[in-house]
Amino acid sequence: QKEVEQNSGPLSVPEGAIASLNCTYSDRGSQSFFWYRQYSGKSPELIMSIYSNGDKEDGRFTAQLNKASQYVSLLIRDSQPSDSATYLCAVNNLYNFNKFYFGSGTKLNVKP
């Protein structure tokens, strides 16, 4: 079992819709969770971090964390074609908080 699992997609949504990206993790004690966006041929950029159960909103992005169920999700409201990218979920290592595990990423396509 991988430490972090994501559906590879592609997830296709029309422009203006809500895109929902999900991620599950295996280490119950993980404490920090991150969403990165990676455009093709570019390096990942940090979108959001979350470490408490519940929702965290930042502009059009909302991260949701449920530690009991060991999943974290990212909602993108009013999706734009420029949001088309691969979204990577990252979880810190239980025994080494400096070490992150990355999911394989979900490719999002926002169609105009």
Next chain:
Amino acid sequence: GAVVSQHPSWVICKSGTSVKIECRSLDFQATTMFWYRQFPKQSLMLMATSNEGSKATYEQGVEKDKFLINHASLTLSTLTVTSAHPEDSSFYICSARDTGTGVNYGYTFGSGTRLTVV
């Protein structure tokens, strides 16, 4: 915000030669930096953890004698791919985090280096 500079952005080298990639934290100090490799349409694969002033920690399956890491200062880590072969062609990315921040802060990635070995 934190900025990580990585150079070169792309390099083409002949098989058997060595290539050095630099990763610099521009506005913060980083005790730890990470080196990743990413093949086309695949996810990031952690290669090694670069520790300032000490030996790097390599992930299972990564040859430490082939991928030399030096972290001589709090702002610079280098990855040298020795005796490169075509199968080493990949996108290499470093990441770092301000040592002064807590575990809830994410890492910033460098812009990546696309290595092509011919």
